[in-house]
Amino acid sequence: xxxxxxxxxxxxxxxxxxxxxxxxxxxxxxxxxxxxxxxxxxxxxxxxxxxxxxxxxxxxxxxxxxxxxxxxxxxxxxxxxxxxxxxxxxxxxxxxxxxxxxxxxxxxxxxxxxxxxxxxxxxxxxxxxxxxxxxxxxxxxxxxxxxxxxxxxxxxxxxxxxxxxxxxxxxxxxxxxxxxxxxxxxxxxxxxxxxxxxxxxxxxxxxxxxxxxxx
Ligand SMILES: Nc1ncnc2c1ncn2[C@@H]1O[C@H](COP(=O)(O)OP(=O)(O)OP(=O)(O)O)[C@@H](O)[C@H]1O
Numbered sequence: 001x002x003x004x005x006x007x008x009x010x011x012x013x014x015x016x017x018x019x020x021x022x023x024x025x026x027x028x029x030x031x032x033x034x035x036x037x038x039x040x041x042x043x044x045x046x047x048x049x050x051x052x053x054x055x056x057x058x059x060x061x062x063x064x065x066x067x068x069x070x071x072x073x074x075x076x077x078x079x080x081x082x083x084x085x086x087x088x089x090x091x092x093x094x095x096x097x098x099x100x101x102x103x104x105x106x107x108x109x110x111x112x113x114x115x116x117x118x119x120x121x122x123x124x125x126x127x128x129x130x131x132x133x134x135x136x137x138x139x140x141x142x143x144x145x146x147x148x149x150x151x152x153x154x155x156x157x158x159x160x161x162x163x164x165x166x167x168x169x170x171x172x173x174x175x176x177x178x179x180x181x182x183x184x185x186x187x188x189x190x191x192x193x194x195x196x197x198x199x200x201x202x203x204x205x206x207x208x209x210x211x212x213x214x215x
Pocket of ligand 1: 011012036
């Protein structure tokens with residue numbers, strides 16, 4: 001599904017990975033771990049470019065449109081599924097069917113009472129749940145998510161990450177919470193200084209093994 005062979009990845013004027021070799025197969029649920037600046041977001045963006053039309057994309061907070069409502073931001077996940085005319089009509093005057101579909105998703109995310117509240121009036125954790133909702137509403141099989149539950153409490157983060165992963169066949173999720181990575185993902189890829197420092201099944205790893213990534 002995803003494959004890099006001695007690839008150079010990075011940003012204009014800055015290579016983050018100088019020679020990255022990595023394969024991720026369909027059906028894998030993968031956590032990306034590593035200290036800040038290790039290259040998790042850079043790798044997610046490169047993965048996205050390889051399978052753009054298959055990917056449900058959940059970037060870090062800040063990607064929502066703050067002055068629009070929860071309904072509108074979640075609906076944006078569906079823009080590619082519909083004609084421009086249908087999208088314009090739905091954004092201006094949503095049908096009962098779209099309100100119901102987005103409302104059901106909002107309910108699963110604990111946002112049912114905020115459906116027509118603008119995102120700039122939400123807490124950080126509520127906004128993160130909207131971003132997850134938008135990714136879920138794309139209804140695509142491959143989830144790529146960048147710290148999708150970092151502002152949620154431990155219990156809610158675990159519940160929502162499990163709920164979201166269950167709706168995708170393949171996923172790569174950057175996380176900072178190592179326990180969450182071990183609990184929810186089958187494979188852990190640890191990044192450090194633009195290299196893969198660890199790549200192993202999560203059931204072969206302990207929290208202590210993951211600590212080494214951050215030392
Ligand atoms: N738009 C950009 N232009 C130039 N360099 C960038 C850009 N975005 C990130 N970088 C650099 O690329 C490197 C990797 O950044 P990246 O965001 O991939 O790390 P990360 O592991 O996701 O970090 P964090 O956990 O803090 O989000 C860093 O040195 C960062 O400064």
